[in-house]
Amino acid sequence: TNDGELAHRLMHPTYGVEKTYRVWVQGPVGIKALESLRQGVFLEDGSTAPAKVSRVSGAAMGTNSQSQGHHLEVLEVTIHEGRNRQIRRMFAAIGYPLVKLERIRFGSLTLEPSLAKGNYRALTSEEVGELRSQVRL
The missing domain is CATH 3.30.70.1560 (Alpha-L RNA-binding motif)
Known part of the structure; x- marks a missing residue:
């Protein structure tokens, strides 16, 4: 992030x-x-x-x-x-x-089995919101 x-x-x-x-x-x-x-x-x-x-x-x-x-x-x-x-x-x-x-x-993010080792993807705005909520932001 x-x-x-x-x-x-x-x-x-x-x-x-x-x-x-x-x-x-x-x-x-x-x-x-x-x-x-x-x-x-x-x-x-x-x-x-x-x-x-x-x-x-x-x-x-x-x-x-x-x-x-x-x-x-x-x-x-x-x-x-x-x-x-x-x-x-x-x-x-x-x-x-x-x-x-x-x-x-x-946290609330689960690794996607289809995501190859070493790769990444952008988080959705909903996922970012969930993470922010988990840490009281």
Whole structure:
């Protein structure tokens, strides 16, 4: 965006804008590990806020040579902070390094599957209005 105040508020944890990620980990991920994420994980720069975590699926085969032959579990994780590499660090802290990570939602915006990686599109005026409303602008 070219709106500096909107960009600042969207990124600042005070405004609680949710970001949802789909993550692939070598699993299966245990209940205790999921509860750790839901309660907050201690990282070197302090504890994270509790995350929302849900299982999407598990797969018996990998999608690349690094994960070939291992059980992959797919989870969706929603946070409202935005620390540097936060999702990767959270999963590493509970013993499940990520195989793959995709952001699928930012605030009220859901990633369009038809949008190629690295591409972008202009937001509609309605979408901008929703985002501004979420951060009280």
